Amino acid sequence: GESVGLHLPTLSVQEGDNSIINCAYSNSASDYFIWYKQESGKGPQFIIDIRSNMDKRQGQRVTVLLNKTVKHLSLQIAATQPGDSAVYFCAAVNTDKLIFGTGTRLQVFP
């Protein structure tokens, strides 16, 4: 079946550094991708999305890059802050289904 996977279960970065979280997906028919942030005890929170006809999209301090050739997307967080500590999920949409990855825990240390 189709899958979405994140490359690293845990990522530790120093406050102020840039963070990059990577994700791979298996279904080339996926046409919409979303990054979510989930803090402990809360539901996932939308961060940024990108459609398959784009290769880059920027938000406030975040950038998503999509490489359809290798079925890979990444989330870049600039100037990482302690408040960015959470689990990050990528998710891929194929027609009427949304498939989440397993998540990467981002730890920010001073």
Added chain:
Amino acid sequence: ETGVTQSPTHLIKTRGQQVTLRCSSQSGHNTVSWYQQALGQGPQFIFQYYREEENGRGNFPPRFSGLQFPNYSSELNVNALELDDSALYLCASSQTGFVEQFFGPGTRLTVL
């Protein structure tokens, strides 16, 4: 503008019982999706409702069923509970499909 709310917050059931979880969508949203999140895992898509009709379903057995009401609130029903049904059940609402979904805090279901 109110966000997505879910009830109850926590629930304990025994194997074989039935459970109903409830979700109120964000104001102005007509689409509700349900997810199951096991501990340490990503959410798994159960199904989506749009204007009271099921609009997509993940790989869950028929004992997982749902409803959406005219005010766009929704219920998730699970029959014949199994131990593996223990999880956080998340509801999310949106104006269109999966675009900019807003999630509720979830209902923690424990099956003993």
